[in-house]
Amino acid sequence: MIAADHEEVLERVPLKAEIDIVHIRQLVRQRAKQYGMGLVDQTRITTAASEILRNMYVHADGGEATISAVSVQGRRGLLVTCQDQGPGIPDIQLAMQDGYSTADSLGCGLPGAGRLVDRLELASTVGRGTTVQLLKYLP
């Protein structure tokens, strides 16, 4: 997981229904804009968050998303943390492979999301849940 020198939680939102995916990704966009990201970076982190939130909704029946302003090794960034108490991911390496998918979703979800941000961290325990962190540095 990403070790932040400093973290200020901006939003903490439960993901329970499908509409929450839309709501949370709009919050990510608003915060990205507020913290000075350009249009392309706003779109990147919003799209990455949408991929992870959908995974959480489909595979873990929901969870919680946190948006934070962070400082990581002296660099400022926006951190989106998606946490669920779902079934967990048995083989993380496999899940991070391009083209791998369990839900017939073309399998560009996790690795694709990773390409859109500066760091993607994933921690998962089978039977306990999964946490995915997306970090995008501020310009």
Place this chain on the structure above:
Amino acid sequence: MNEPSVVSKIPIIKLGRYLLVPIQVDMTDHMVGDLQTSVLEAIERTGAKGVLIDISVLEMVDSFIGRTLSGIARMAAIMDAAVVIVGMQPAVAITLVELGLEMKGIDYALNIENGMTLLNQRLREIDL
């Protein structure tokens, strides 16, 4: 122009031989799925030869939305209608390519007018 038929808040407007689908909202996955069904039903009902899906308002296209749009295009092709996606924002185009999503079977145009020209050309080629 006929009365627009509103399904899931996304209108499908008949414009001569074509259908215009202006997506004006940030869609839930459910709405995206409904859109697929309602576009195909509208093609059947109207016999439209082309569909222009305007996504100029969409600030984000993720893999689910992209995959569904691609699905609509391939299904419409089987029903003898061509699909053109119009108005994609540059940031969305960049993100889609980086995401690694291949949207097969779709044509793109910068705006509705260009999309219409593209469909007209397509139909002329078929008529010849």
